[in-house]
Amino acid sequence: MLKLYEHPFSPYVQKVKISLYEKNVAFEVEVPDAFSGGPTEFGKMNPRLEVPALVDDGFAIFDSTIILDYLEEKWPTPPMLPPTPRERARVRMIEDVCDTYYEAINWGLMEVRAWKRVTGDAAMQLESRATEQTAGVFKWLERELGSSQYFNGASFGYGDLSVYPHVHGSVVWGVGPKANTPLATWVSRVEERSSVRKTIEATQQFAGSLDVLPQMLESGAFARQYRDHRLEWMMRSGGVEVVLAGLKKKTIRFSSEVS
Numbered sequence: 001m002l003k004l005y006e007h008p009f010s011p012y013v014q015k016v017k018i019s020l021y022e023k024n025v026a027f028e029v030e031v032p033d034a035f036s037g038g039p040t041e042f043g044k045m046n047p048r049l050e051v052p053a054l055v056d057d058g059f060a061i062f063d064s065t066i067i068l069d070y071l072e073e074k075w076p077t078p079p080m081l082p083p084t085p086r087e088r089a090r091v092r093m094i095e096d097v098c099d100t101y102y103e104a105i106n107w108g109l110m111e112v113r114a115w116k117r118v119t120g121d122a123a124m125q126l127e128s129r130a131t132e133q134t135a136g137v138f139k140w141l142e143r144e145l146g147s148s149q150y151f152n153g154a155s156f157g158y159g160d161l162s163v164y165p166h167v168h169g170s171v172v173w174g175v176g177p178k179a180n181t182p183l184a185t186w187v188s189r190v191e192e193r194s195s196v197r198k199t200i201e202a203t204q205q206f207a208g209s210l211d212v213l214p215q216m217l218e219s220g221a222f223a224r225q226y227r228d229h230r231l232e233w234m235m236r237s238g239g240v241e242v243v244l245a246g247l248k249k250k251t252i253r254f255s256s257e258v259s
């Protein structure tokens, strides 16, 4: 059976799970020991030390986009990608903006709210930047959605599973779409699907685990990975000092070096 290394909170994992459920492909899950940055068994399989990673008969694949492509090629029915090259390019561009620019905003809110990386005025400044940026993303997403029922076009697919986990993240952090807006209506529409519901229900098992995060950071037992667009978000949104302090205290690390 396919094995998905995951964490239910990860929007990248959620993209993959929604596709697996839609395609009715059976899989088992495991949360790997991947996030401390230290050497682990999981690292032998995925040099990125990130989830999701999918193992199919001993073959390990990392990165949600690469995994989605693999699923589409190996289990083409039902297709998640729209039928024409132009539509496929369109939904892949939506995915790219969500995975890079948008994801970092929710990640930043988690750094402030759950990991309590900063408090007081510094936290308020980061939160207010995140709120403004989220409003910008919503405007862009609503233009992309236009008058369609789905980001994928006439039916649910790749465009939707690429957007939903991130919009759900905004809802979790209290900056979700306003009621009765096209985006809020789309959220309700996709939440009728069992693929989406099962993916979100799985987050419940970790709902109580957020309280311990600040202590984990304070104890020095854990260094968070700051990389790519996430690192950029913190720097651009007013958190330069957060990064410098975290590097000094060793509560922030970069991505693992490949060897």
Ligand SMILES: N[C@@H](CCC(=O)N[C@@H](CS)C(=O)NCC(=O)O)C(=O)O
Pocket: 009, 010, 011, 012, 034, 035, 036, 037, 049, 050, 051, 052, 062, 063, 064, 065, 099, 224, 225
């Ligand atoms: N580009 C990757 C990004 C995956 C990623 O960033 N996963 C996060 C969880 S949301 C992770 O495992 N981070 C490792 C860490 O925080 O230590 C993908 O699309 O799968």
